[in-house]
Amino acid sequence: MVKVDRAPQRHLLKPLGGYLGLELRDGEEYHTNAIRVNTGANAFKTILLTGKYQKIYLPIYNCDSVLQPLKELQIPYQFYPVDHHLDPVFEIGSLKEGEGFLIVNYFGLKDDSIAALRKQTGNVIVDNAQSFFSKPIQDTDTFYSTRKFFGVPDGAYLYLKTKVNLALEIDHSYHRAEHLLRRIDVSAEDGFAFYRQNEQHLSSQPLRTMSGLTRALLKNIDYEHIRRVRVDNFGYYERALKNHNLLKVPWNGTQVPLIYPFLTDDVHLYDRLLDEKIYTARYWPGVRELAEPGSWEHQLARMLIALPVDQRLSQTDIERILKIILKSHRR
Ligand SMILES: Cc1ncc(COP(=O)(O)O)c(C=O)c1O
Structure with missing residues (x-):
């Protein structure tokens, strides 16, 4: 009788039973x-x-x-x-x-x-x-x-x-x-x-x-839900801030944004938001070194605040953020 050596194939076998891993939905990317x-x-x-x-x-x-x-x-x-x-x-x-x-x-x-x-x-x-x-x-x-x-x-x-x-x-x-x-x-x-x-x-x-x-x-992600929340949140900011934003936001109303870009001349806004546990990004730290001081890119890197629009934020959360921003921009 011929003896079959199964050992080399063992790593290809699907493991069955034993302890469980993280429970995630097997959806589609x-x-x-x-x-x-x-x-x-x-x-x-x-x-x-x-x-x-x-x-x-x-x-x-x-x-x-x-x-x-x-x-x-x-x-x-x-x-x-x-x-x-x-x-x-x-x-x-x-x-x-x-x-x-x-x-x-x-x-x-x-x-x-x-x-x-x-x-x-x-x-x-x-x-x-x-x-x-x-x-x-x-x-x-x-x-x-x-x-x-x-x-x-x-x-x-x-x-x-x-x-x-x-x-x-x-x-x-x-x-x-x-x-x-x-x-x-x-x-x-x-x-x-x-x-x-x-x-x-x-x-x-x-x-x-x-x-x-x-x-x-x-x-595991619900992409449609995330798409909708981001678009809605962005629109909410844009309606409230468009007359205060030094950047004319090039949004076509349907594209799904990463953040709401708010270009301000208020040098204290970033810190005031931080004090209220509102964490915003500024893109990108390296640009401040590469771009000429005074250039448009340098201004973007220093003064553009990336306001969050992501899937965790409700309209009530955005109102909290807007209140802080509008306090200093109502002149
Ligand atoms: C516009 C842009 N391109 C490329 C990258 C690089 O992507 P990663 O950080 O995944 O390497 C980044 C990262 O922040 C980015 O903002």
Whole structure:
């Protein structure tokens, strides 16, 4: 009788029984046909590797983590400015073959101008790190970063113009989830240092496939609910603040925003909100060093306050925020 050795196949068997893991809904991801990697910067790196770009134009008003892959791959880059609608100030017709033009979907508001720009050139790389819900444009290099919109440790999606089969090592992120757990279990303040630590860690994480934990969490999300809350909350801010906002907000009424961008001349507003436990972001710290003091980008980096519109906020919460803002802007 021939003896069958089953040992080499054992790792392929589905484990049955035993202790239980986190209980999550086995739903569908939003970007079902995208490639899954671990961070937005690494998604951009994948685009650079597969697109064989020889030079990249990118806005100075951007997250400096996108510079990391450019430096690593030694691809020359050049900054371009943005105008008061956050559109590129750039002669698109001057782009040469092999030159990529990175465009940022700021705050999840710029779908329309990105679509118009894409019609002028195929060399566009769309940075949708701030616009998770934007659908990809066909034959366009595009990337997303998931943790800006949802409580996940990491994760990014990308769509490639040039199709390739990537064989990457899989990432693990169970050890990068402590801030998510602490925010629920203890408090936002308690988890903050762990969040910072995680962000620091992710900035030097090698390119890997999205972890099983992050993917499972992304399958658990009710995307339609989140879409609706974000759009409603944004509209609420816009109605109350549009006459006080120094930025003319380029919103088409349907795109799903990351935050509400409020450009103010009140240098104390950020701290006053902080005192009331209202935590806002300012994009991006690196821009303050790169951009000329006095430039539009420098002003955006210093004075634009990213007001939260996310799925946790009700209209009552937004009224609390508006009350603080309007107190100083009613003149
Ligand atoms: C516009 C933009 N692009 C790219 C990135 C990089 O994404 P990640 O932090 O996932 O690497 C960020 C991060 O904040 C971003 O804001």
